Amino acid sequence: MAAVAVSHVFPLGSRLNRRGRLEVGGCDVVELAREFGTPAYVYAEDDMRARARAYTEAFRARTEHFEVIYAGKAFPSAAVFRLFADAGLSADVASGGELHLALAGGFHPAHLYMHGNNKTQAELDYAIEQGVGHIVVDSFDEIERLRGRPQRILLRVTPGIKPSTHSFIQTGQADSKFGFAVEDVPRAVEACRDAGLELCGLHAHIGSQILELGAFERIAEVLTGLGEWPLLNLGGGLGIAYTAADDPPSVADYVDALLRRAPEGVTVLCEPGRSLVGNAGVTIYTVGTVKRVAGRRTYVAVDGGMSDNLRPMLYGARYEAEIAGRFGGSDPCTIAGMHCESGDILVQDALLDDPRPGDVLVIPATGAYGHAMANNYNAVPRPPVIFCRDGEARVVVRRETYDDLTRREL
Numbered sequence: 001m002a003a004v005a006v007s008h009v010f011p012l013g014s015r016l017n018r019r020g021r022l023e024v025g026g027c028d029v030v031e032l033a034r035e036f037g038t039p040a041y042v043y044a045e046d047d048m049r050a051r052a053r054a055y056t057e058a059f060r061a062r063t064e065h066f067e068v069i070y071a072g073k074a075f076p077s078a079a080v081f082r083l084f085a086d087a088g089l090s091a092d093v094a095s096g097g098e099l100h101l102a103l104a105g106g107f108h109p110a111h112l113y114m115h116g117n118n119k120t121q122a123e124l125d126y127a128i129e130q131g132v133g134h135i136v137v138d139s140f141d142e143i144e145r146l147r148g149r150p151q152r153i154l155l156r157v158t159p160g161i162k163p164s165t166h167s168f169i170q171t172g173q174a175d176s177k178f179g180f181a182v183e184d185v186p187r188a189v190e191a192c193r194d195a196g197l198e199l200c201g202l203h204a205h206i207g208s209q210i211l212e213l214g215a216f217e218r219i220a221e222v223l224t225g226l227g228e229w230p231l232l233n234l235g236g237g238l239g240i241a242y243t244a245a246d247d248p249p250s251v252a253d254y255v256d257a258l259l260r261r262a263p264e265g266v267t268v269l270c271e272p273g274r275s276l277v278g279n280a281g282v283t284i285y286t287v288g289t290v291k292r293v294a295g296r297r298t299y300v301a302v303d304g305g306m307s308d309n310l311r312p313m314l315y316g317a318r319y320e321a322e323i324a325g326r327f328g329g330s331d332p333c334t335i336a337g338m339h340c341e342s343g344d345i346l347v348q349d350a351l352l353d354d355p356r357p358g359d360v361l362v363i364p365a366t367g368a369y370g371h372a373m374a375n376n377y378n379a380v381p382r383p384p385v386i387f388c389r390d391g392e393a394r395v396v397v398r399r400e401t402y403d404d405l406t407r408r409e410l
């Protein structure tokens, strides 16, 4: 059988090899499952590089004044910070822990932006000691915590834009825990000056997994209405395809939308997370039990679940699934996790080809906020992260062990 391409939901360069098995980054995922065990997060490194390039090329074609900032929360690992540092991106970190990982990945601190609606004094001190380029200040209290520090900052504004996405990941509306309301900005600017901070510009992030570009166009307009600033950081939020039916806007169209209403000469920053890493990663599992409920459905239970992918439970997020060695199929199946909750369902309505215990099952588009939100529910050790490139696989985050689970017990 000739190698066949797979849908755009899978990492760039994925295909079915001559044995009819999925290859990611040139590696046969059934063999990866054998070598590294399951569950595991498998990434095509070149996918992330290509998407970073798509961002920088899209901006470069339109302006000289831009900065692409990787939103590290989507996939906070030293290895991926290193990859994006090498690709010439900056990064944002949303906690002391993410800052630690970005520095471990070799990020120059000057290229880092520090976020958070409630940064502790210890996190602010850590960021300043390390020489973080900009702190994105979120509240009047934070201005006071920074008083007297000659730090470059941006002010985070909630621009009053409500994009269409899950309410948990809308952040730009006026009623939000984040940032300064538009009407408070003049007072915040005054407070920053009074506190001796070096205010370089404004920031807004309206939400995440947004598929219509209209809302993005308005950000620059709202921020520009709040004075003249050399830097405008317009946040992240471009949505990705989770199922083959999804058709998200291209990076070039997104960048167009961001720039459309930005004034000439202003440096425009954006902070993509999901759209840099989401489709680069898949999760591989092993099918354990197949339970056919007569006249109802087939439950295909795998060796992971809500500990490695919380998104279906938190946001009702929809995914696809395939048997890695037998793509296609028409058996309606519900992919169940192994956790002690009926809600631990990864995919409600997958179509599989005669699933059997021992099959390797793959769920695509888990590259963003999968590893990032992994947890130890039911004391399940968290999966490893495997980077694949040109047929070579390397573990960049090892699997947790039972000893890791007891290590913190005193």
Ligand code: LLP
Binding pocket: 071, 073, 074, 092, 115, 169, 205, 207, 208, 209, 235, 236, 237, 238, 271, 272, 273, 274, 275, 311, 315, 368, 369
């Ligand atoms: N900038 C800021 C200030 C953010 O808060 C975020 C995401 C981003 C950039 C990156 O947004 P992205 O390009 O990835 O959409 N756990 C949720 C997503 C939460 C996003 C939080 N902030 C999920 O799994 O859908």
